Amino acid sequence: xxxxxxxxxxxxxxxxxxxxxxxxxxxxxxxxxxxxxxxxxxxxxxxxxxxxxxxxxxxxxxxxxxxxxxxxxxxxxxxxxxxxxxxxxxxxxxxxxxxxxxxxxxxxxxxxxxxxxxxxxxxxxxxxxxxxxxxxxxxxxxxxxxxxxxxxxxxxxxxxxxxxxxxxxxxxxxxxxxxxxxxxxxxxxxxxxxxxxxxxxxxxxxxxxxxxxxxxxxxxxxxxxxxxxxxxxxxxxxxxxxxxxxxxxxxxxxxxxxxxxxxxxxxxxxxxxxxxxxxxxxxxxxxxxxxxxxxxxxxxxxxxxxxxx
Numbered sequence: 001x002x003x004x005x006x007x008x009x010x011x012x013x014x015x016x017x018x019x020x021x022x023x024x025x026x027x028x029x030x031x032x033x034x035x036x037x038x039x040x041x042x043x044x045x046x047x048x049x050x051x052x053x054x055x056x057x058x059x060x061x062x063x064x065x066x067x068x069x070x071x072x073x074x075x076x077x078x079x080x081x082x083x084x085x086x087x088x089x090x091x092x093x094x095x096x097x098x099x100x101x102x103x104x105x106x107x108x109x110x111x112x113x114x115x116x117x118x119x120x121x122x123x124x125x126x127x128x129x130x131x132x133x134x135x136x137x138x139x140x141x142x143x144x145x146x147x148x149x150x151x152x153x154x155x156x157x158x159x160x161x162x163x164x165x166x167x168x169x170x171x172x173x174x175x176x177x178x179x180x181x182x183x184x185x186x187x188x189x190x191x192x193x194x195x196x197x198x199x200x201x202x203x204x205x206x207x208x209x210x211x212x213x214x215x216x217x218x219x220x221x222x223x224x225x226x227x228x229x230x231x232x233x234x235x236x237x238x239x240x241x242x243x244x245x246x247x248x249x250x251x252x253x254x255x256x257x258x259x260x261x262x263x264x265x266x267x268x269x270x271x272x273x274x275x276x277x278x279x280x281x282x283x284x285x286x287x288x289x290x291x292x293x294x295x296x297x298x299x300x301x302x303x304x305x306x307x308x309x
Contacts, residue, residue: 075112078111079109082104128156140153199212220290220291221287225284225290232250232251233248235249257301
């Protein structure tokens with residue numbers, strides 16, 4: 001059963017629902033006013049038996065309900081918004097969407113409660129500890145501003161007081177590293193004082209050695225970001241090259257190539273992006289960006305436009 005009050009809009013002439021009461025067969029009820037669902041704290045409810053009929057179900061149990069106010073306050077609207085986010089999380093959305101919806105739902109409920117009556121979930125406490133450890137000064141600023149409802153740093157200290165954390169390497173690890181360093185001495189270069197790991201150059205008449213290098217990927221990445229920083233790179237000529245002059249690489253060629261193909265649906269240097277040319281401090285550890293700058297498609301595009309120049 002549904003009972004509602006309406007009024008007509010003078011402009012459109014359409015009815016507008018002011019309040020709505022829905023009563024179900026099990027005597028559960030829901031009350032809405034001004035688009036928000038009323039919480040039970042705004043409703044006084046008493047149960048009677050045999051004869052004091054307000055809502056009758058035929059089971060001999062009646063319920064009399066009196067609404068304290070038909071005007072929903074701010075807390076009612078906050079609870080309605082939080083319930084909508086909870087329904088989104090329970091609907092089976094993706095994990096990242098559920099995590100995004102969980103945080104504002106809890107914030108909406110916390111802001112309606114007094115400061116000393118707030119109870120934080122384990123999800124919020126876990127993230128707050130990580131934020132505070134990452135930057136205590138930034139966390140204090142977030143906790144003091146009115147945009148977030150976060151636990152006080154003293155609360156986080158009580159939670160983490162049982163944990164023992166220290167920075168750097170402990171004594172056992174340092175002892176082990178010293179032992180390994182002592183074993184790796186000058187003998188690692190071989191008996192003749194040269195690096196023992198090499199392959200013979202099959203195209204050399206004198207059987208020259210080609211030595212392997214440790215962490216070649218890291219060296220390759222540093223060469224590219226060195227070019228990115230200094231804009232030019234000078235390398236010695238190849239031994240089999242007919243031109244004995246040094247080779248010079250200019251970073252502006254990559255920038256010019258990117259600007260020439262920017263906005264075109266078909267690109268020769270499709271690996272060359274703005275992130276490759278202007279990486280952030282964290283993105284500079286990405287080897288894939290350095291590999292994109294020297295990809296074979298980028299090399300072919302440079303040769304193509306150089307031939308047309």
